[in-house]
Amino acid sequence: MILAGGSGTRLWPASRRARAKQLLPLAKGGETLLGATVRRARTAVEDVVIVTARDQADATAAALPGVEILAEPAPRNTALAIGLAAVHLAHRDPGAVLGVLPADHHIADEPGLTSTISRAFAVAESDPVICTIGIRPTRPETGFGYLEIDVAIKDAGVAPVKAFVEKPDVATASTFIAGGKHLWNAGMFFARADKILADIKRLLPDTAAVLDDIAAALRDRGAVAAAEVAAKRYPAAPSISFDHGVMEHTTGVVVIPADLGWNDVGSWAALRDVLGTDAEGNTVIGDAIVLDAGNNVIATDPGTVVAVIGVNDLVVVRSGDAVVVLPRSRAQEVRRVVDELTRRGWDRYS
Amino acid sequence: MILAGGSGTRLWPASRRARAKQLLPLAKGGETLLGATVRRARTAVEDVVIVTARDQADATAAALPGVEILAEPAPRNTALAIGLAAVHLAHRDPGAVLGVLPADHHIADEPGLTSTISRAFAVAESDPVICTIGIRPTRPETGFGYLEIDVAIKDAGVAPVKAFVEKPDVATASTFIAGGKHLWNAGMFFARADKILADIKRLLPDTAAVLDDIAAALRDRGAVAAAEVAAKRYPAAPSISFDHGVMEHTTGVVVIPADLGWNDVGSWAALRDVLGTDAEGNTVIGDAIVLDAGNNVIATDPGTVVAVIGVNDLVVVRSGDAVVVLPRSRAQEVRRVVDELTRRGWDRYS
Numbered sequence: 001m002i003l004a005g006g007s008g009t010r011l012w013p014a015s016r017r018a019r020a021k022q023l024l025p026l027a028k029g030g031e032t033l034l035g036a037t038v039r040r041a042r043t044a045v046e047d048v049v050i051v052t053a054r055d056q057a058d059a060t061a062a063a064l065p066g067v068e069i070l071a072e073p074a075p076r077n078t079a080l081a082i083g084l085a086a087v088h089l090a091h092r093d094p095g096a097v098l099g100v101l102p103a104d105h106h107i108a109d110e111p112g113l114t115s116t117i118s119r120a121f122a123v124a125e126s127d128p129v130i131c132t133i134g135i136r137p138t139r140p141e142t143g144f145g146y147l148e149i150d151v152a153i154k155d156a157g158v159a160p161v162k163a164f165v166e167k168p169d170v171a172t173a174s175t176f177i178a179g180g181k182h183l184w185n186a187g188m189f190f191a192r193a194d195k196i197l198a199d200i201k202r203l204l205p206d207t208a209a210v211l212d213d214i215a216a217a218l219r220d221r222g223a224v225a226a227a228e229v230a231a232k233r234y235p236a237a238p239s240i241s242f243d244h245g246v247m248e249h250t251t252g253v254v255v256i257p258a259d260l261g262w263n264d265v266g267s268w269a270a271l272r273d274v275l276g277t278d279a280e281g282n283t284v285i286g287d288a289i290v291l292d293a294g295n296n297v298i299a300t301d302p303g304t305v306v307a308v309i310g311v312n313d314l315v316v317v318r319s320g321d322a323v324v325v326l327p328r329s330r331a332q333e334v335r336r337v338v339d340e341l342t343r344r345g346w347d348r349y350s
Numbered sequence: 351m352i353l354a355g356g357s358g359t360r361l362w363p364a365s366r367r368a369r370a371k372q373l374l375p376l377a378k379g380g381e382t383l384l385g386a387t388v389r390r391a392r393t394a395v396e397d398v399v400i401v402t403a404r405d406q407a408d409a410t411a412a413a414l415p416g417v418e419i420l421a422e423p424a425p426r427n428t429a430l431a432i433g434l435a436a437v438h439l440a441h442r443d444p445g446a447v448l449g450v451l452p453a454d455h456h457i458a459d460e461p462g463l464t465s466t467i468s469r470a471f472a473v474a475e476s477d478p479v480i481c482t483i484g485i486r487p488t489r490p491e492t493g494f495g496y497l498e499i500d501v502a503i504k505d506a507g508v509a510p511v512k513a514f515v516e517k518p519d520v521a522t523a524s525t526f527i528a529g530g531k532h533l534w535n536a537g538m539f540f541a542r543a544d545k546i547l548a549d550i551k552r553l554l555p556d557t558a559a560v561l562d563d564i565a566a567a568l569r570d571r572g573a574v575a576a577a578e579v580a581a582k583r584y585p586a587a588p589s590i591s592f593d594h595g596v597m598e599h600t601t602g603v604v605v606i607p608a609d610l611g612w613n614d615v616g617s618w619a620a621l622r623d624v625l626g627t628d629a630e631g632n633t634v635i636g637d638a639i640v641l642d643a644g645n646n647v648i649a650t651d652p653g654t655v656v657a658v659i660g661v662n663d664l665v666v667v668r669s670g671d672a673v674v675v676l677p678r679s680r681a682q683e684v685r686r687v688v689d690e691l692t693r694r695g696w697d698r699y700s
Binding site for chain 1: 639641650655661684687691
């Protein structure tokens, strides 16, 4: 199951309310992040389903013809989205294992991912656990959650998760790096569908009630009826993440530590690591004229051009009706622009 | 006569081969530079004609309905353009004085210009001279030509021009400022139409031959026939500027020194002086979000937005399919982009 929900502000103006990050051609060779995720998932499993918002279903289907899509009637965060996928999978095969992958991340080590996913499926198949993949941190990142384990693991073993740690401050994050007992929570996890549904029933009864109605409709009257029930029940359903609602409270969460060259493509600056740089340190998507300029991240739409002269360490992005220019080191602050657009009532640009 | 020829590279990407600088809404309040020039000219004279290239005639007429336009079949520099206007004016009134104004400059002191123009018309009417307006230089500018006079003039008197000086180096330009005997050549001048045509006949006989044919057609068969002759003769006509071909060699050139808040809008950086700045030193045309950023020149098309965070002293311009970003101090180098577009065969952007 590929989780392709949400709309991003961190890659504005390429990502908009109506155009999610995973459908942007930001992977190597102009592949979309979602397309790359589907391709990687298929190296480990046969059945891949994309769960996405109804208003992005058409664009998603157009970008990935032939891939099964489960459209949610309204965005209600990941507990309900994952529960919905679990309901459908359990209906087909009650003993099946569900693997959850975010749609908008980059992974450089694809063979490593394939073997790690295969191992995680095997763990979740044999034990009543939720098996996560934890990325060994390479810097004291304050933008991610961490998975705490009891002992530093050197090989590709499986360790119990002792705690979920919210985004830390930089001092705390630095102690995590030094200690070797914390891993980045990359949002990838694996569990039997019936284990997921049982955990939701125990920990999120209101969410479970919605899912039970959908499951009953699916069982008794089929997929169309299930979609109709979902459309009716989603608007009033609780909005809570699977991490907060289930993972942090359930028992039997384990983790496989891994490297993998993982990158959440969380800002324009991250594209440097995903796409690499030219001899002057520039990362370029689209037509660009770059004179006396280095270490910039430049992106523009097909059929348009960006020219830069004598500037360094900037992000310069043009997408649709908008342009953004800011230092690479402040790339996260793009969201301030989106906030400001809303404040001014310029939502046409957000 | 307003000289609205040529296509600029210095304000790329707003100015393009097919969209000249004078039609851009760069004056205060979104007025075009050409519109402002016409409005100013009319404060001093009744009859205003715009001489422009045939392929810009429609856009010019649309921008300035009701203004007479004389369209040139091909660009052949200013000697022929001014000669053509002189032919048409002399046909209507053999003793009339022609005033030539560039279409794409900014002038802050409009009452001062009106009185200076009126004075220049009076000088050219009473004496067989070419009367220019010389701008008192405010900095050692190396991008302009200078008019040298014999004595520093303090009031609004008229002085003979001793020499035309080509664009000087910065050391020479500094001595000009110190000496007080050099004025910027702003391309504005006034002379009887028959004096202009006589000078062209004496100094540029090939150009005069073309003009004689057009004049004969105009006299004998009317304006349509004159346009047909022009269309036939222009392609093979010599291309030379009025400054080089006539002004530098003729006798009786005089100058009225003036201030006027003149600006040739020769780069994006110049817009700072034309439009002023906000409290943070930014000059903005169009919708912009500016956060922690100062002393930038930002321009974007209507219905589009530019967002900048944490950058200073930059030019950021989006126009049509192109964006340019460079330091304000290097704004002149925009032409390097245009050269590079040509070198790459990306003429669609130039």
